[in-house]
Amino acid sequence: MSDRSLKLAINNHDLAEAFFEDTRLLGIMAPVKDYQFCWQLNSMLGMDFRINNDIEIRLNKKKRDYYFSVFEFKEPTGSLAHYVYKNQFDGEYLLPEFKHLDFLWLMKDDWVSDPDLQQFIQQVKSLNGVQLVAELTNERIKNKEHLVF
Template identity: 70%
Template sequence: MRLILDHKDLTDSFFEDTRLLGIMAPVKDYQFCWQLNNLFGFDFRINNDIEIQLTRKQRHYFFAVYEFAEKYNSLVHYLYNNQFDGEYLLPEFKHLDFLWLLKGDVVSDYALLQLINSLRTLKGVQLVVELTDEKIRNKEHLVF
């Protein structure tokens, strides 16, 4: 008897109660995190345990993930690098440099809009958009 892992169910449960932003900001990830930490009072840190690894064309690609957990609720922020060495974590969004996943608690439309508007004030940020499930073809790449 063989058991088959259902990636769709796994992916769907991972994305339950999440919000995802796409950010165009052609700056280094550590510089961007420093700006976010200063603006919001966050403490984004790289988490090598959840780094995303993909293999394409017999090469390995490593996409850094930064993490910040809020103190007084269960909301966790994950900032993914969308590019590594000419490859993309979400190839359908090649124009985006970062993906910001909010997971673990409900984020209201108002709170998300405030976050988006604050992000747009950062130096180097050219675009901030919410990415909805229907727009994402390779969302299993974001599951860690």
């Protein structure tokens, strides 16, 4: 086989699986602006979410680009990173299988125990405008690769 006939392909499935190793994902229904939601997280929960335009998600659908904002907060003690994605942009969804959700909260790069996750869920449920908070398991997410930055 010559070097010219060798083709490399990116395996998006394997990439997504590696990205989601040791992560927890929450789906949140809260019909508020993304910056208002993150402001509440910051002021009520003592976090410091900030928009990160470098990891904004761009999807091309129907010959058009759609941009989904991502807010980031890295805990100062430890390696746990938090990412809040806006699930909807101009009528399109980052995860179309979860159209009822406004935000996705990904916790990665460190283990989050079940009791800690339940505490996050209860804290987020207490915020103004939040109607639902639920954990999304990997098996339920059909378009995981849309969350990879």
